[in-house]
Amino acid sequence: MNPLFVGGALGALAMYFLDPREGRRRRARTRDKVVHAGKRLNEAGKVTARDTVHRAYGVLASARKLFAHEEVDDAVLVERVRAELGRTVSHPHAVEAAADRGHVTLSGPVLSEEVRALLRCVRGVPGVKAVSDRLTVYESAEAQHVSALQGGHPRQGARFELLQANWSPAARLSAGAFGAGLVAASLRARPAVCALLGASGSALLARAVTNRSLSSFLGMTDASHGIAVQKTIYVAAPVGEVYAFWTDYQNFPRFMHNVREVRVDGGGSHWVVAGPAGVPVQWDSRIVELEPNALLRWCSSPGSAVKHEGCVRFEGSRAGTRVTVQLRYVPPGGAFGHAVASLFGADPKSEMDADLLRMKSMIETGRPPHDAARPLPRES
Numbered sequence: 001m002n003p004l005f006v007g008g009a010l011g012a013l014a015m016y017f018l019d020p021r022e023g024r025r026r027r028a029r030t031r032d033k034v035v036h037a038g039k040r041l042n043e044a045g046k047v048t049a050r051d052t053v054h055r056a057y058g059v060l061a062s063a064r065k066l067f068a069h070e071e072v073d074d075a076v077l078v079e080r081v082r083a084e085l086g087r088t089v090s091h092p093h094a095v096e097a098a099a100d101r102g103h104v105t106l107s108g109p110v111l112s113e114e115v116r117a118l119l120r121c122v123r124g125v126p127g128v129k130a131v132s133d134r135l136t137v138y139e140s141a142e143a144q145h146v147s148a149l150q151g152g153h154p155r156q157g158a159r160f161e162l163l164q165a166n167w168s169p170a171a172r173l174s175a176g177a178f179g180a181g182l183v184a185a186s187l188r189a190r191p192a193v194c195a196l197l198g199a200s201g202s203a204l205l206a207r208a209v210t211n212r213s214l215s216s217f218l219g220m221t222d223a224s225h226g227i228a229v230q231k232t233i234y235v236a237a238p239v240g241e242v243y244a245f246w247t248d249y250q251n252f253p254r255f256m257h258n259v260r261e262v263r264v265d266g267g268g269s270h271w272v273v274a275g276p277a278g279v280p281v282q283w284d285s286r287i288v289e290l291e292p293n294a295l296l297r298w299c300s301s302p303g304s305a306v307k308h309e310g311c312v313r314f315e316g317s318r319a320g321t322r323v324t325v326q327l328r329y330v331p332p333g334g335a336f337g338h339a340v341a342s343l344f345g346a347d348p349k350s351e352m353d354a355d356l357l358r359m360k361s362m363i364e365t366g367r368p369p370h371d372a373a374r375p376l377p378r379e380s
Helices: 003-017 023-066 074-088 112-123 169-186 191-210 239-247 249-255 334-343 348-365
Strands: 096-100 103-111 130-138 227-235 259-265 268-274 280-291 295-300 307-317 320-330
Touching (some): 074 103, 103 112, 227 348, 239 249, 239 295, 249 348, 320 348
Parallel strands (some): 103 130
Antiparallel strands (some): 096 103, 280 295, 307 320
């Protein structure tokens, strides 16, 4: 590795952590994050070990069933079938199941595209000897006005572990170990194979560590599948006053630590925020829903550096106003960028709590916080 690059990186870190004004706070925050990460890693190790042992017992039990004849009680068999219905049909409550000495009878309304998968799934349930089809098939629930088939969500059935959105701890451990093995093998492979093994192993290792899809990890997804943040705080002020404070964008740099500037442009706004190590990040956002004294919903404009969407709900009471902030965002660089930003304390998860406390203090006392991005003079 280039010594000049290493020296520059070490110098930048030294400037960041030894800054006379913010260095102490940054060092304390980083130390707390390292301690917290250690505790989470310890807990993750326990969960992974427990999940691996349980799955090993499950595999052993399944292997024993292949060589043993099992007589299943009809009540138990019905419960097994019902457990599988929720993975196969979009309206499991509409399907009725009955069992008689291993013979299962299915009845009730069902959509036509789900019949084949339903019958195949029930035939594969341990203890089922035969299946009788007495289902009433409908092409469309909306067109034929079948109340039992209204709403619901399509089911994909039982899927292989690594094809699911969320991997189990045992699957993450296995995939991570395999990915690390590929990376290690790439160091000794020929140049033609080295890049392929290294890229495949790194992608598999990143997927196992973050438990996020590669598109989310690289920031190639939309805001609805981004990182979620939620916070609720009570402000001792009327709901109208709190709502007016939030709808005046010029207030945000006065209580948010990293918001440098907000410019209102027609129906949208332009934001300048200090990112990791103080690097400025900019984006445009627009209001998509507005209910006076009740709701404020926004989203980022297409092409923005930070894809995000969120809403703020205001609920008034005798004691004041309950403010609930919900935010989903895709940081530059995806989950990797979020991890780097979190280390330096520049991500919404680590900043929202402090910013909302500053907002609460500013509204209740009328005094701007001293550590905001652009504080007002006290006499203002």
